[in-house]
Amino acid sequence: MMPVVRQGLVAPAGEKTWLSQSTNVTPVVGSAGTVYLFWGDRWDGTESTDHPGRNNTLATYVFQPIVVSGAKISMPTFHAEWKLDVAAGTWSP
Numbered sequence: 001m002m003p004v005v006r007q008g009l010v011a012p013a014g015e016k017t018w019l020s021q022s023t024n025v026t027p028v029v030g031s032a033g034t035v036y037l038f039w040g041d042r043w044d045g046t047e048s049t050d051h052p053g054r055n056n057t058l059a060t061y062v063f064q065p066i067v068v069s070g071a072k073i074s075m076p077t078f079h080a081e082w083k084l085d086v087a088a089g090t091w092s093p
Contacts, residue, residue: 010066011075018042018078020062030089036066037084038075065091 011017020040028035040062065082067074084091 007072010073015078017075018062018064023061025066028084028086028089030085030087032088032090034089035084035091036068036073038062038064038066040064 017038017040020042022038023041024039026037026039028037042060042062064075064079065084067076079093082091082093
């Protein structure tokens with residue numbers, strides 16, 4: 001049985017994964033490496049939970065590369081724009 005590794009926050013404290021909740025992580029395997037792609041769904045664009053689902057037409061996704069360092073993963077910086085090279089399995093800001 002594998003031991004449980006607790007690492008703490010994935011995104012910086014207070015960022016709340018950029019107002020999204022995790023939906024999926026997709027590995028993109030290429031010739032030079034593997035990128036793990038975070039999918040987060042964002043509802044209504046605010047932190048308010050007063051009327052959940054009230055503006056579902058405003059739902060969007062957050063896609064961010066996950067940084068892997070040893071046994072830890074993180075998303076230390078929000079990238080408004082970044083490039084994914086699917087063939088290589090790499091990304092760049």
